[in-house]
Amino acid sequence: MADVFTQTVILGSSMGCIRTSRCSRRKRRRWWEIVIVVWEVTVVSEIIIVCDALETFLDGMKYKLRLKNSLRRRFSNVFHWYQVLTVLAQDHISTLVISSWKDGAPVDQPSDYLRSWCPLCFGGNNWRNETRDSLPMPDVIVCIDVCFTQKRSANPRSATGSDPPNPTPSFFLPTDDVKAMEDFVERCHGDRRQARTSRAEPDEDSYEEGMRIPVSVLNGCGDSFIAADEKREKASTRFFTDTGLMALVCRHDHVLWIANLTSAGEKQHYALALLDWLFKHIPTQMTIGLLYDIGCQLERSCRKWSFLDDSTLSCIAFAVAVFHAYGHQWLCQIVYHPRKREGFSLSDGEGCEWLWSFLKPLIPSLCVSGSNQRLFVLDTQIRHLDSKSLQGFGHWLHRRWIHCQSKKNDALDRLHELELDKNMLRVEWNVRNS
Ligand SMILES: [Zn+2]
Numbered sequence: 337m338a339d340v341f342t343q344t345v346i347l348g349s350s351m352g353c354i355r356t357s358r359c360s361r362r363k364r365r366r367w368w369e370i371v372i373v374v375w376e377v378t379v380v381s382e383i384i385i386v387c388d389a390l391e392t393f394l395d396g397m398k399y400k401l402r403l404k405n406s407l408r409r410r411f412s413n414v415f416h417w418y419q420v421l422t423v424l425a426q427d428h429i430s431t432l433v434i435s436s437w438k439d440g441a442p443v444d445q446p447s448d449y450l451r452s453w454c455p456l457c458f459g460g461n462n463w464r465n466e467t468r469d470s471l472p473m474p475d476v477i478v479c480i481d482v483c484f485t486q487k488r489s490a491n492p493r494s495a496t497g498s499d500p501p502n503p504t505p506s507f508f509l510p511t512d513d514v515k516a517m518e519d520f521v522e523r524c525h526g527d528r529r530q531a532r533t534s535r536a537e538p539d540e541d542s543y544e545e546g547m548r549i550p551v552s553v554l555n556g557c558g559d560s561f562i563a564a565d566e567k568r569e570k571a572s573t574r575f576f577t578d579t580g581l582m583a584l585v586c587r588h589d590h591v592l593w594i595a596n597l598t599s600a601g602e603k604q605h606y607a608l609a610l611l612d613w614l615f616k617h618i619p620t621q622m623t624i625g626l627l628y629d630i631g632c633q634l635e636r637s638c639r640k641w642s643f644l645d646d647s648t649l650s651c652i653a654f655a656v657a658v659f660h661a662y663g664h665q666w667l668c669q670i671v672y673h674p675r676k677r678e679g680f681s682l683s684d685g686e687g688c689e690w691l692w693s694f695l696k697p698l699i700p701s702l703c704v705s706g707s708n709q710r711l712f713v714l715d716t717q718i719r720h721l722d723s724k725s726l727q728g729f730g731h732w733l734h735r736r737w738i739h740c741q742s743k744k745n746d747a748l749d750r751l752h753e754l755e756l757d758k759n760m761l762r763v764e765w766n767v768r769n770s
């Protein structure tokens with residue numbers, strides 16, 4: 337009841353400025369009844385459709401609204417700021433709850449944000465992977481992917497009016513941080529190019545420092561993936577101000593952070609900016625398994641251009657996402673395929689695809705919206721998806737556990753039928769991976 341009351345008060349104060357041509361006390365009361373009904377319908381359906389229908393209805397009753405789309409605009413504004421208030425209230429409550437957890441909690445823990453956002457990945461008091469005997473066996477698994485369909489036009493029609501910034505917490509990385517990473521990457525390229533001019537190019541079949549596959553294989557992977565070509569134009573910056581999204585999600589498909597893309601190609605500094613934020617939020621000893629369509633290329637760049645320091649690099653196990661794995665060279669698959677790489681279990685690295693699918697209906701409207709409005713709507717939708725999946729974590733765990741057990745039993749049965757010595761197989765496997 338309090339919720340409906342709050343909504344009605346906010347709406348009433350905003351609607352007070354809509355004037356009609358004739359408005360007796362009886363009609364005003366009727367008007368308020370209509371307003372309340374419409375508000376309750378509006379919060380669960382399309383604002384445009386409801387408001388158009390109401391304007392037609394009022395017109396038929398000789399109530400003339402003086403401005404074109406006045407009702408829709410006011411309903412939209414009211415609904416927007418009501419959502420802002422709701423988010424801020426929820427955020428305030430979460431802060432209070434988290435501060436009460438802190439008493440007695442171990443010090444060496446991921447940030448409060450991560451612990452509250454995905455309790456399965458970051459919420460436990462002991463986050464260390466008990467089976468880990470050497471680095472970089474991952475303690476947590478995350479994946480990165482890009483979507484170039486979530487664009488925003490350079491001349492959006494709806495953005496000509498006001499587009500105020502929203503005071504709510506956001507999943508989007510600050511623009512300054514992304515720009516700082518872009519400048520850092522440029523600097524690294526410049527420094528290393530100067531150092532390399534005096535040296536001869538490495539032999540095609542040699543190994544670059546820190547890499548476990550030869551240069552020729554890495555070049556083959558790089559040539560076969562459009563994503564690996566940073567200069568390849570995937571969205572025109574002439575027609576679009578924002579060209580796409582890059583998300584970092586955990587293995588439970590929870591969005592941790594998103595970078596808003598403004599370049600024409602899939603630049604590596606976006607992925608590095610996301611990783612930088614992740615490492616600011618986790619303990620120094622925590623290792624991550626990173627699944628990315630072009631994980632091999634990202635590791636190569638990090639080592640070749642010194643994008644990440646050695647201590648950070650030693651905490652990352654790079655792998656390629658399952659759907660893209662077979663596009664990589666065979667030698668690359670042996671090292672980077674998550675099914676062949678220890679510690680990734682059944683994670684496929686395709687969590688972002690679910691996210692893009694859920695966000696797809698927003699593409700037409702966000703393409704022509706204001707910049708702040710676009711980010712706010714995406715934030716709201718992602719927050720909704722994450723809180724919905726949080727409620728289903730118990731079911732998720734149960735389903736995955738059953739699936740995992742059946743896979744394991746199936747594999748053990750097949751192994752038993754082959755009557756091969758397990759130790760011999762393990763030795764051969766290690767030889768192939770070395
Ligand atoms: Zn998670």
Ligand SMILES: [Zn+2]
Nearest residue numbers: 557632664668
């Ligand atoms: Zn590869």
